[in-house]
Amino acid sequence: MRRIPTVSRKSWEHSLVNGALIVVCILAMLPIATTVLISFKRQEDITRKPPVIFPCDTSTQSFDASACRWAVEGYQRVLAPKPSETSPLGFALTGNMFRIYVPNTLLYATTSSLLVVLLAGMSGYAFSRYRFRGRGALMTGILAITGVPLLTNLLALYQMGVTLRKAHLPFYDDRIFIVIVYIGFFLPLSVWIAKGFFDAIPRELEEAALIDGCSPIGALMRIIMPLAMPGMAAVFLLTFVNVWNEFIAGYLLIARNDHKPVMFGLYEFLGQNIINLQVIAAACILIALPIVILFLFTRRTFFKAMVEGAVKG
Amino acid sequence: MQRSLPHRRGRRNFLPFWLILPTLVVLFAIQVYPALYTVWLSVQQREPSGWIFVGLKNFARLRNLSQFGESIGHTIIFLVGFTSLTMIAGFFVALLLNRNVRLSGFYITLLFIPWTIADLLAGMVFRLLVVPDYGLLSGILQNPAIFPPNGLSVLTAVPPRPWLGSFPFPPAPALVYLVLAATWRALPFVTLLLLAAMQTVPQEIIESSRIDGANGRQVIRHILVPLMLPTMVVALFSLTLSGMNGVGMIFSLTGGGPGSSTELLSYMLYVIGWNQLNFGRAAALALMIAVINWLLISGTLRVTRLEEKSR
Numbered sequence: 001m002r003r004i005p006t007v008s009r010k011s012w013e014h015s016l017v018n019g020a021l022i023v024v025c026i027l028a029m030l031p032i033a034t035t036v037l038i039s040f041k042r043q044e045d046i047t048r049k050p051p052v053i054f055p056c057d058t059s060t061q062s063f064d065a066s067a068c069r070w071a072v073e074g075y076q077r078v079l080a081p082k083p084s085e086t087s088p089l090g091f092a093l094t095g096n097m098f099r100i101y102v103p104n105t106l107l108y109a110t111t112s113s114l115l116v117v118l119l120a121g122m123s124g125y126a127f128s129r130y131r132f133r134g135r136g137a138l139m140t141g142i143l144a145i146t147g148v149p150l151l152t153n154l155l156a157l158y159q160m161g162v163t164l165r166k167a168h169l170p171f172y173d174d175r176i177f178i179v180i181v182y183i184g185f186f187l188p189l190s191v192w193i194a195k196g197f198f199d200a201i202p203r204e205l206e207e208a209a210l211i212d213g214c215s216p217i218g219a220l221m222r223i224i225m226p227l228a229m230p231g232m233a234a235v236f237l238l239t240f241v242n243v244w245n246e247f248i249a250g251y252l253l254i255a256r257n258d259h260k261p262v263m264f265g266l267y268e269f270l271g272q273n274i275i276n277l278q279v280i281a282a283a284c285i286l287i288a289l290p291i292v293i294l295f296l297f298t299r300r301t302f303f304k305a306m307v308e309g310a311v312k313g
Numbered sequence: 314m315q316r317s318l319p320h321r322r323g324r325r326n327f328l329p330f331w332l333i334l335p336t337l338v339v340l341f342a343i344q345v346y347p348a349l350y351t352v353w354l355s356v357q358q359r360e361p362s363g364w365i366f367v368g369l370k371n372f373a374r375l376r377n378l379s380q381f382g383e384s385i386g387h388t389i390i391f392l393v394g395f396t397s398l399t400m401i402a403g404f405f406v407a408l409l410l411n412r413n414v415r416l417s418g419f420y421i422t423l424l425f426i427p428w429t430i431a432d433l434l435a436g437m438v439f440r441l442l443v444v445p446d447y448g449l450l451s452g453i454l455q456n457p458a459i460f461p462p463n464g465l466s467v468l469t470a471v472p473p474r475p476w477l478g479s480f481p482f483p484p485a486p487a488l489v490y491l492v493l494a495a496t497w498r499a500l501p502f503v504t505l506l507l508l509a510a511m512q513t514v515p516q517e518i519i520e521s522s523r524i525d526g527a528n529g530r531q532v533i534r535h536i537l538v539p540l541m542l543p544t545m546v547v548a549l550f551s552l553t554l555s556g557m558n559g560v561g562m563i564f565s566l567t568g569g570g571p572g573s574s575t576e577l578l579s580y581m582l583y584v585i586g587w588n589q590l591n592f593g594r595a596a597a598l599a600l601m602i603a604v605i606n607w608l609l610i611s612g613t614l615r616v617t618r619l620e621e622k623s624r
Contacts, residue, residue, distance in 0.1 A: 018414050020409050032430075034441070126333050149557075151582065151602065152603040155599055184340060191336060270437060
């Protein structure tokens with residue numbers, strides 16, 4: 001080994017590392033790839049015994065690329081497009097998933113992320129810039145509930161939801177409650193992330209603005225907010241993805257089916273399509289795709305917020 | 314030293330309080346109050362006339378359920394399998410990525426995708442592979458040689474007879490499969506965390522130990538692992554926390570079955586609370602899980618604090 005020149009040893013090592021990483025990546029992608037594969041199969045290829053991996057066999061050959069029977073039947077059954085005269089596209093998606101559950105989740109994820117950004121921005125700024133009595137205790141308190149999982153509070157939240165529902169408050173329904181629940185659970189981490197981002201903005205900028213006659217709120221809006229935008233974007237994204245992916249709270253705390261979120265829709269699909277695997281697979285792809293695309297475009301922001309969050313909570 | 318913003322002395326500045334107040338109100342309503350409410354629920358029982366105080370009866374009943382003991386066993390097996398597998402695999406993938414090959418950024422992006430997928434969805438994806446008879450892997454796994462006597466699917470094969478008393482070991486194939494699915498989803502998170510810690514280990518230390526004649530394994534054992542220990546503990550605790558409380562994957566992958574062989578404590582909470590509608594007893598269970606969560610969270614805080622101090 002020693003006699004091999006270092007350069008070739010280095011490159012040999014590199015290709016070994018590369019090879020190992022490629023294997024790891026293939027293993028990581030395999031479940032997703034098979035789901036994509038299943039989603040494009042036809043019903044008769046799904047229910048064949050024994051199962052075939054590619055629906056490309058003919059009576060004479062086991063694999064013939066020209067004989068592949070790909071289909072979009074699964075997607076059609078999830079989306080259920082029907083021609084419609086009122087819709088601007090000429091057709092409307094009549095499947096429950098995209099008619100009810102996706103809009104619901106979009107509503108919950110957007111509102112709770114925006115409110116989390118607002119609240120986390122406000123308190124993160126206060127914790128970063130002001131020294132006041134009780135600051136340390138409050139920060140420790142928030143740190144202590146960062147990372148507390150939803151599960152153990154669900155029973156109490158469920159009872160609270162039932163009580164609130166019975167009170168017949170004006171304008172109130174489960175949608176308001178679930179948004180507040182999501183805010184409450186994703187806020188502590190966001191406060192920490194926001195504080196970290198504010199800490200990184202030099203105070204001198206703000207002090208200069210104050211000396212020049214800017215009000216504290218004006219300095220916050222004009223100087224700090226533009227600089228804190230990347231941090232706020234990270235908080236927004238993280239909360240959005242968390243709410244989109246959340247299942248158990250949306251499933252249990254919302255009474256009416258037409259208020260339930262997208263993960264409930266998927267769970268319902270699972271029960272309805274026991275052997276129509278292509279329908280389940282297509283639904284999975286359609287629901288995962290927006291988040292995966294969002295991640296691919298914003299991965300830097302994402303990683304930063306993740307590592308920050310993991311170390312804190 | 315950090316200076317605070319100029320504010321007039323003598324008159325208190327109330328701005329920070331107003332800024333923090335909304336956060337505190339929401340956190341109290343959604344985190345603190347429900348936690349106290351759960352404590353109250355755990356000593357109550359629902360009767361037609363309303364809630365009545367039953368003291369610690371809920372806890373005693375829970376302990377007497379054979380299902381409860383089994384569920385603890387399943388949870389322990391799941392957590393041990395899931396955390397050790399994820400930590401070891403994550404460490405090795407991080408080691409590979411730390412070599413800084415040309416395409417690292419690409420690999421990290423690709424490897425990270427499973428983490429963005431919801432746990433319920435990940436469970437469904439893994440379920441598709443082994444659905445009895447029709448899953449792509451069912452052909453291989455429904456083999457009498459693997460799951461005797463009749464070659465059932467992973468999802469339906471009954472657990473083998475336990476070796477020691479009532480502790481459910483060896484686990485049902487479905488539980489092993491659940492461990493694999495959970496590992497698949499959690500791996501990117503741990504890899505990224507460990508990679509970040511690995512990159513803070515100064516290269517000079519590793520090089521000088523190499524010059525002193527340490528081999529790869531010695532470098533890992535005596536330099537990397539001790540220096541990364543705080544992060545590893547944080548990763549381990551946060552994996553345990555998510556494994557303890559993550560219930561979505563069980564819903565979509567196994568539904569607790571076959572029998573109750575994949576019923577972890579988290580899923581049992583759902584079964585007692587919403588299937589059996591016994592909120593008092595479920596609250597007792599929730600409280601036990603919450604205590605474990607608290608231990609894990611305070612352990613994490615202690616480790617991160619120590620690390621901050623030592624810097």
